[in-house]
Amino acid sequence: MQRSKVKTLLVFKFLNEYSDEENPLSTSDIIDLLQKEGMFCERKSIYADIDALRKIGYNIVSVNAPKRGFFMAERKFQLAEVRLLTDAVSSAGFITPDKTKVLLDKLESLVSSNQAKKLVSQVYVDSNAKCDNEEIYYVIDALHEAIINKKMVKFTYKRRTIDKEARKAYTEKTFKVSPYALIWKEDHYYLVCNNDKYDNLMNLRLDRIRKISMTDEPCRPVCQVSEYKEDFDVADYASKMFNMFSGTSEQVKLLCSLDLREEIMDRFGAKIPLTAVDTDHFETTISAAVSDGLVSWIMQYGNKIKVIEPASLACQVKEKAKSIAKLY
Numbered sequence: 129m130q131r132s133k134v135k136t137l138l139v140f141k142f143l144n145e146y147s148d149e150e151n152p153l154s155t156s157d158i159i160d161l162l163q164k165e166g167m168f169c170e171r172k173s174i175y176a177d178i179d180a181l182r183k184i185g186y187n188i189v190s191v192n193a194p195k196r197g198f199f200m201a202e203r204k205f206q207l208a209e210v211r212l213l214t215d216a217v218s219s220a221g222f223i224t225p226d227k228t229k230v231l232l233d234k235l236e237s238l239v240s241s242n243q244a245k246k247l248v249s250q251v252y253v254d255s256n257a258k259c260d261n262e263e264i265y266y267v268i269d270a271l272h273e274a275i276i277n278k279k280m281v282k283f284t285y286k287r288r289t290i291d292k293e294a295r296k297a298y299t300e301k302t303f304k305v306s307p308y309a310l311i312w313k314e315d316h317y318y319l320v321c322n323n324d325k326y327d328n329l330m331n332l333r334l335d336r337i338r339k340i341s342m343t344d345e346p347c348r349p350v351c352q353v354s355e356y357k358e359d360f361d362v363a364d365y366a367s368k369m370f371n372m373f374s375g376t377s378e379q380v381k382l383l384c385s386l387d388l389r390e391e392i393m394d395r396f397g398a399k400i401p402l403t404a405v406d407t408d409h410f411e412t413t414i415s416a417a418v419s420d421g422l423v424s425w426i427m428q429y430g431n432k433i434k435v436i437e438p439a440s441l442a443c444q445v446k447e448k449a450k451s452i453a454k455l456y
Contacts, residue, residue, distance in 0.1 A: 221258060270342060284339045376417065
């Protein structure tokens, strides 16, 4: 490649890596950086490189104050967008500490080096909350491929057990399932699938999956194991799950304290119907999977939520409350 073309590419690289609105690069800065790469040039050739980059669409702005120079005005990701992504990666429990660091380094490269320093100073990664499954990337890729090709997968599912001698112990179980979707919910990544032994859906955490492989066997049609007649509706399914416990979907009528209206709308959406009962309470009806997860969700609000329908769910909440009371 001709040296002039290489030089233009290097000018782009320097502007992309080091410049931003608060830190423009002067022609002298660019010349010094080029010299470190073994390239020597005149000042006017830098202007020609920048004009060439502008002609192919890069928004390079020239400024005179507080410092004279150039900076990359537009990037694929703005600083605020990269901040959202870094926070999401940092808080994702299913990404291991090592892979978290690698991903954060890649995300930081989307902004200038000076902007990246601001990100690093604000991002905290709690390694204690991270999983230790270094296969997680491979697991996600294998499941994605199997879902697209509608093939069953086989894997080992690893879970922590309680050991009387306070040693870490684990159990491993082999599953062969039909995978339908991946859902990131409540700080975990889940596989929604069907175990061929049963006619329902179950949710398994990806960070517990090991030694995964795709089989040649076709998946069971989702209509055989769920309420969905054609394609699996990920959004609908996720909205009905509580703590990702599987269960039969039912219409649930709740009597709620008035001060819970914001929390109810945050959980089920602003379009959920809220009907006033008196000055202190309202009623609402939700579609939810009746399960231990739903019971636990209801009980966290104590006497501020009462199940009106179905009666079977009301009984489950009542029995759970009795069993808790016995502990004390």
